Amino acid sequence: MITKINFTETDTVQKLFDLQKAAYQVEAELINFFEIPPLKESFQEFQQCGEEFLGYFIDNKLAGAISYTIENEELTICRMVVHPAHFRKGIAQKLLVAMELQNANCSAFKVATGRENTPAKNLYEKNHYQWKRDVEVAPDVYISFFEKAGKN
Template sequence: MKLPVIRPVDMDNLQELLPLLELQQQAYRIEAELVGFEEIPPLLDSPQELRESGESFFGYYEDEKLLGAISCKQSARELTICRMMVHPDRFRQGIAGALLRHVEAIAIPGCAIAVATGTTNTPAVALYEKHGFMASRMQLIAPGITMTHFIKLAEP
């Protein structure tokens, strides 16, 4: 077995895009169950919507198999983590942490790094807190359903 690799996902290559979409469906179905909200936007994405999202996607691969992915958008002042997904069979094995560290390493030094997750998605909340993110605000997205927004400064 080769060492895991984190690399950009080629969004123009269906052999990379379709496994990403499948992984997103698997991971976000679990989040939908955790937060009690079936209309999580990533569950509704098509391959074209992913390709046109304007996000940079990075995949965590073991032996060329996609086991996790993260996407982000970088502006002058903030890097926003848009999606985080890990194959359900590989939860709690360090993949999400490795993806977070990868994105933090490419952020503009000193800029804010922002991410949001369902408030009741306790594994994701614990992950972000473990990596130094601080809750900055809560947002009501549907009756009884909130998202918690987190922020952290990139290392200078």
């Protein structure tokens, strides 16, 4: 089941915070860069991120989540996390589709991921996101930016 995460429910937010740490640790290992901002943020910083979150629940347990912001009808995906125990079950795909459907009025969808994060890049490309550019964010560490047109 996919549902919006209510940030007033501290227990759920704590579970989301823990899930994020586990998921981004795997990405850090994939791209060989351990300074990914979500790995460094405190719980208090996380609570104040100002992003909208959709959670994917299996038997009432949080297995994945996607977060985003919208500005000037452009949606930017901020976080896509799946618990490592639930990799390769299609959770990220389902979260991405649900987020796009719930925000079908957006003119564009944008996302960035580690250039070496092949599973994430494949997910976005499979869903018609177009690669735009790579940016070096630290020595030999690159982020790939993708975009998809929305309504028009």
